Amino acid sequence: MWDDYDRRALDRLMGKCTEDEAGCWVWKGSAPGGQNRRRSGARRYGDISYRGRQVVVHRLAYSLMVADIPDGLELDHLCRNTLCVRPDHLEPVTGAENLRRAALARSGGDAWPNAA
Numbered sequence: 001m002w003d004d005y006d007r008r009a010l011d012r013l014m015g016k017c018t019e020d021e022a023g024c025w026v027w028k029g030s031a032p033g034g035q036n037r038r039r040s041g042a043r044r045y046g047d048i049s050y051r052g053r054q055v056v057v058h059r060l061a062y063s064l065m066v067a068d069i070p071d072g073l074e075l076d077h078l079c080r081n082t083l084c085v086r087p088d089h090l091e092p093v094t095g096a097e098n099l100r101r102a103a104l105a106r107s108g109g110d111a112w113p114n115a116a
């Protein structure tokens, strides 16, 4: 359900992203885990206030630009850049599938490696 609030929220969100050489829309705003992306360690997600709550930016971007995320699903970053909000780099998957893919990427099986 789009309204003016959603439109402004999306403007706000996209205003804090820059496109990198991999085509990712990289969030440059607040990220509680820190801005530095590393190959291991805690995942870093950006957050933004939306309707009075702090929400994860890539989930908000996906739900505003594509569709609501089905209950219980996580968004996997196909590009493995957890600060990327580009909807066509995101795919709703189960938590188990997301973990499986992350492990695969760590073991060097990444089909779409990003420049470090």
Ligand SMILES: [Zn+2]
Pocket: 023, 024, 025, 079, 080, 081, 084, 085, 086, 089
């Ligand atoms: Zn991306």
